[in-house]
Amino acid sequence: MSAKKYLPVLWLLLIVVAVQLATSYSGKEFYLTQLTMTSYYCLLVIGLCMVMGYAGQISLGHAGFFAIGGYTSAALTTNNFASYSELTVMQLLNRYGCIITTEDMFGDTIINFHPWLAFAAAILLTTIIAFAIGIPVLKLKGHYLAMATLGFGVIIYRIVLASEALGEADGISEVPAFVLIKGLSVNGNMDDRVINYYIAWGILTIGALLLINLINSRTGRALRAIHASEEAASAMGINTARSKLYIFVISAVFAAVAGAMLTHYNGGIGPSEAGVMKSVRYVALVAIGGMANFWGALTMAATLNFLSLRGMFGSYDDAVFGAILILIMLFAPNGLFKLSPIKAIRQIINRDRR
Amino acid sequence: MPLLDVQLLNKSFGGLQAVSEVSFDVKQGAIKALIGPNGAGKTTLFNLIAGNLPANSGTITFQGKSIQRRPPHKIASLGISRTFQNIKMFHGMTALENVMVGRHPKSHAGFMAAMLNLPWTWKEEKKIRDYSMELLELVEIADFAHIDGASLSFGQQRAVELARAMAADPTLLLLDEPAAGLNIYETAELAKLICKIRDMGITILLVEHDMSLVMDISDEIVVLSFGKKIAEDVPQAIQNNPEVIKVYLGDDDA
Ligand SMILES: Nc1ncnc2c1ncn2[C@@H]1O[C@H](COP(=O)(O)OP(=O)(O)OP(=O)(O)O)[C@@H](O)[C@H]1O
Numbered sequence: 001m002s003a004k005k006y007l008p009v010l011w012l013l014l015i016v017v018a019v020q021l022a023t024s025y026s027g028k029e030f031y032l033t034q035l036t037m038t039s040y041y042c043l044l045v046i047g048l049c050m051v052m053g054y055a056g057q058i059s060l061g062h063a064g065f066f067a068i069g070g071y072t073s074a075a076l077t078t079n080n081f082a083s084y085s086e087l088t089v090m091q092l093l094n095r096y097g098c099i100i101t102t103e104d105m106f107g108d109t110i111i112n113f114h115p116w117l118a119f120a121a122a123i124l125l126t127t128i129i130a131f132a133i134g135i136p137v138l139k140l141k142g143h144y145l146a147m148a149t150l151g152f153g154v155i156i157y158r159i160v161l162a163s164e165a166l167g168e169a170d171g172i173s174e175v176p177a178f179v180l181i182k183g184l185s186v187n188g189n190m191d192d193r194v195i196n197y198y199i200a201w202g203i204l205t206i207g208a209l210l211l212i213n214l215i216n217s218r219t220g221r222a223l224r225a226i227h228a229s230e231e232a233a234s235a236m237g238i239n240t241a242r243s244k245l246y247i248f249v250i251s252a253v254f255a256a257v258a259g260a261m262l263t264h265y266n267g268g269i270g271p272s273e274a275g276v277m278k279s280v281r282y283v284a285l286v287a288i289g290g291m292a293n294f295w296g297a298l299t300m301a302a303t304l305n306f307l308s309l310r311g312m313f314g315s316y317d318d319a320v321f322g323a324i325l326i327l328i329m330l331f332a333p334n335g336l337f338k339l340s341p342i343k344a345i346r347q348i349i350n351r352d353r354r
Numbered sequence: 355m356p357l358l359d360v361q362l363l364n365k366s367f368g369g370l371q372a373v374s375e376v377s378f379d380v381k382q383g384a385i386k387a388l389i390g391p392n393g394a395g396k397t398t399l400f401n402l403i404a405g406n407l408p409a410n411s412g413t414i415t416f417q418g419k420s421i422q423r424r425p426p427h428k429i430a431s432l433g434i435s436r437t438f439q440n441i442k443m444f445h446g447m448t449a450l451e452n453v454m455v456g457r458h459p460k461s462h463a464g465f466m467a468a469m470l471n472l473p474w475t476w477k478e479e480k481k482i483r484d485y486s487m488e489l490l491e492l493v494e495i496a497d498f499a500h501i502d503g504a505s506l507s508f509g510q511q512r513a514v515e516l517a518r519a520m521a522a523d524p525t526l527l528l529l530d531e532p533a534a535g536l537n538i539y540e541t542a543e544l545a546k547l548i549c550k551i552r553d554m555g556i557t558i559l560l561v562e563h564d565m566s567l568v569m570d571i572s573d574e575i576v577v578l579s580f581g582k583k584i585a586e587d588v589p590q591a592i593q594n595n596p597e598v599i600k601v602y603l604g605d606d607d608a
């Protein structure tokens with residue numbers, strides 16, 4: 001068990017390398033752009049998979065956390081904070097290299113925060129908001145939890161749309177590159193396409209490793225136990241409220257990392273990323289992957305997000321994911337990989353008898 | 355000082371008084387049985403002790419400390435483990451994993467340690483696994499350790515639940531109808547097992563309908579009827595108690 005659980009990670013890495021080589025040698029490197037974006041969406045989906053599949057909760061607000069991550073990074077790295085330059089905090093941050101000072105074409109000073117600081121702020125803010133939302137909301141169950149998280153998602157969407165600092169309907173553009181370390185930066189330049197593909201899938205692999213470890217641990221067992229029977233789990237000494245909260249916050253942080261990275265990669269973010277249909281899409285991807293099936297969720301998220309980003313679903317894009325969710329719930333509640341047509345038919349026949 | 359002391363406990367569901375002014379105690383090292391007709395309030399009493407339900411009034415003291423209003427997981431960590439009348443297996447997990455969950459209060463790896471797979475957690479995992487395996491051997495279903503718990507037979511599931519409750523090294527074990535659905539041979543085995551657990555130093559409070567089992571193994575019996583305690587005594591005295599006989603055999607006037 002101990003080493004076997006990492007086998008799929010090895011497969012993932014092999015596929016990632018193989019795809020890069022195949023696209024580069026066949027002159028189709030432009031695919032890497034969508035594949036890079038896909039991997040960031042996958043990062044969100046595997047986090048959500050923990051909440052839904054393993055802890056048995058639902059969140060229709062994860063696009064909200066993605067947006068908090070993306071918009072915080074974007075706002076802090078693009079808005080001009082020159083008018084605050086007198087503040088002691090700013091001077092302190094400047095001394096530690098957290099401030100980037102440039103001049104615009106008229107010679108005025110422009111002060112932005114370093115992407116690392118913006119990133120740290122994005123994660124911190126997400127963590128705080130996830131705790132604040134999670135504590136009251138995770139007391140709810142089933143539809144009520146779905147409604148409450150949906151409400152959260154709608155609020156974030158409206159805030160983003162109404163805030164001048166967040167670019168209102170246009171969103172924020174011209175977000176600078178995120179220099180992770182010298183020579184390694186998240187950006188959308190053609191020349192850096194291959195390296196960015198590897199950065200993105202590398203981050204996803206690290207995320208996957210963390211969650212695979214979690215699933216196979218004492219805490220992971222506790223989460224699965226909560227999913228199966230909350231009453232029995234608490235009788236085993238598991239603090240069910242706290243476990244649910246922590247995994248919710250962890251998944252929110254995954255979403256925020258994805259949002260921040262993709263924003264730097266795309267050079268901007270718009271309100272559609274905070275949209276409710278995005279949250280529905282993520283839920284649909286976890287569902288079609290089989291809920292408590294980590295690799296299933298990842299496979300489906302990678303495939304369908306890529307197809308969606310390639311424009312395969314045309315103007316029906318959102319409708320496709322809505323339809324997937326409905327069909328999965330009706331005919332394959334255990335996901336596409338556990339779909340056995342005979343069993344599904346038998347279930348439908350038996351449904352009336354029960 | 356008794357291990358568990360219940361005083362004047364009350365619980366009502368709307369107009370129904372499910373537990374009414376019930377007082378009794380359980381002494382360290384004893385096997386105490388709780389009997390009574392269907393709907394007498396036995397399971398409700400368990401739920402009150404384990405913290406699954408709040409009492410309307412009364413006190414529950416465990417090892418001299420009040421455990422009232424504490425959430426179930428705190429009570430479990432204090433050393434009270436339970437099984438459920440309607441089995442609550444963790445489906446999608448093997449029998450072994452089910453028992454390993456029971457070891458939760460005696461282990462430590464949290465979210466961060468787990469995600470980073472820190473070396474000290476490996477040792478802990480192995481300890482949890484080995485200990486859980488020993489418990490499956492104790493309840494004689496080690497052969498089924500790697501089978502999905504939910505696909506085991508009824509009797510085997512009860513055994514897994516017992517092992518799972520044991521995994522936390524409880525001081526007090528609450529068993530809600532452990533013999534339900536077992537045949538006479540399995541029941542006899544269970545009786546031996548319960549005595550063995552008692553000999554390991556674990557105090558047992560047992561709800562059971564199987565009278566021969568109760569009379570054989572318990573040191574003391576509490577009888578509930580319509581939420582009220584109508585008798586508390588040693589088995590022979592209970593067998594000859596006219597009020598208990600009336601409740602069990604039916605009353606002509608009723
Ligand atoms: N959560 C609840 N809500 C409402 N009524 C309840 C609830 N739990 C139990 N009751 C009622 O309280 C009474 C006592 O139930 P309880 O389950 O404690 O009985 P019991 O002695 O365990 O019976 P049995 O031998 O059938 O298991 C019953 O009338 C039952 O219907």
Ligand SMILES: [Mg+2]
Pocket residue numbers: 396397398439
């Ligand atoms: Mg009962």
